[in-house]
Amino acid sequence: xxxxxxxxxxxxxxxxxxxxxxxxxxxxxxxxxxxxxxxxxxxxxxxxxxxxxxxxxxxxxxxxxxxxxxxxxxxxxxxxxxxxxxxxxxxxxxxxxxxxxxxxxxxxxxxxxxxxxxxxxxxxxxxxxxxxxxxxxxxxxxxxxxxxxxxxxxxxxxxxxxxxxxxxxxxxxxxxxxxxxxxxxxxxxxxxxxxxxxxxxxxxxxxxxxxx
Numbered sequence: 001x002x003x004x005x006x007x008x009x010x011x012x013x014x015x016x017x018x019x020x021x022x023x024x025x026x027x028x029x030x031x032x033x034x035x036x037x038x039x040x041x042x043x044x045x046x047x048x049x050x051x052x053x054x055x056x057x058x059x060x061x062x063x064x065x066x067x068x069x070x071x072x073x074x075x076x077x078x079x080x081x082x083x084x085x086x087x088x089x090x091x092x093x094x095x096x097x098x099x100x101x102x103x104x105x106x107x108x109x110x111x112x113x114x115x116x117x118x119x120x121x122x123x124x125x126x127x128x129x130x131x132x133x134x135x136x137x138x139x140x141x142x143x144x145x146x147x148x149x150x151x152x153x154x155x156x157x158x159x160x161x162x163x164x165x166x167x168x169x170x171x172x173x174x175x176x177x178x179x180x181x182x183x184x185x186x187x188x189x190x191x192x193x194x195x196x197x198x199x200x201x202x203x204x205x206x207x208x209x210x211x212x
Contacts, residue, residue: 027061028061028062028063029062029063030062030065031062031063031064031065031088031089031090032065032066032067032089033064033065033066033067033088033089033090033091034069034074034077034081034087034088034090034092035066035067035068035069035092036069036070036074036092037068037069037070038070039068039070052064052066067088071190074092075098078091078093078098078102079101082101082102087107087108093108093136093137094137095130095131095136095137096130096131097195099131099137100131102132102136103130103131103132103136104131104132105132106132108137109136110135111135111136111137111138112127112134112135115127122138126138126139150162158175158176158179159175160172160175160176
C-alpha cells in the first residue's frame with residue numbers, strides 16, 4: 001500500500017512539474033506605454049485595431065497600460081516623467097529635438113543589441129547613433145507632411161504663371177511684394193511644422209531620399 005501511495009505521489013509530482021512551467025509562462029506581464037497619438041486623426045481607429053488590438057490578440061499574457069497624448073501635453077508629460085525618474089517601459093520618441101533629454105541623459109536603452117539579425121532590414125542611416133551617441137529609437141512609420149498650395153487665379157491676375165524651377169519662383173517674389181502680398185505662408189503655430197515640413201524637405205533635396 002505504501003509503495004502504491006509513493007508511486008501515486010511521484011506521478012502527481014511529475015504531472016505538477018509538467019504543468020507548473022506552463023502555468024508560470026502564462027502569468028500576466030504588465031508594460032506601461034506613453035504613446036504619441038491623436039485620437040481625432042483620420043487613421044486613429046486603424047492604428048488602434050492594427051497595432052494595439054492585434055498585439056493584445058497575439059500576446060494575451062501581456063497587459064498594456066497605454067497613455068495616449070498628443071502635441072504639447074505629450075512632451076510635457078515626458079519631461080515630467082523623466083524628472084521624476086518614472087519613465088514608462090515603452091515611450092514614443094524622436095531621434096533628437098523634443099526627445100533630446102531622453103538621449104543625452106541616457107534615459108532609454110540602446111536598441112542596437114536587441115535587434116540581432118533583424119538589423120539587416122533597416123537602412124544604415126536608420127541605425128546610425130543618435131543624439132545620445134547610441135540607437136535610442138527606431139522609426140515606426142514615415143510621414144509625408146509637406147505640400148504647396150498655389151492660388152492660380154491670383155497669379156494670373158498678376159501676369160504670373162506656375163513656376164517650373166526655383167529660379168522662376170524667386171523671380172516672382174518682387175512682383176508679389178510690389179502688390180503687398182506675402183510670397184510664402186506656413187501655418188507653423190506648432191513647433192513641429194518647421195522641422196517636418198520645411199527643414200526635412202530641404203535636407204531631402206540636398207542629400208536625397210536614400211540618405212534620410
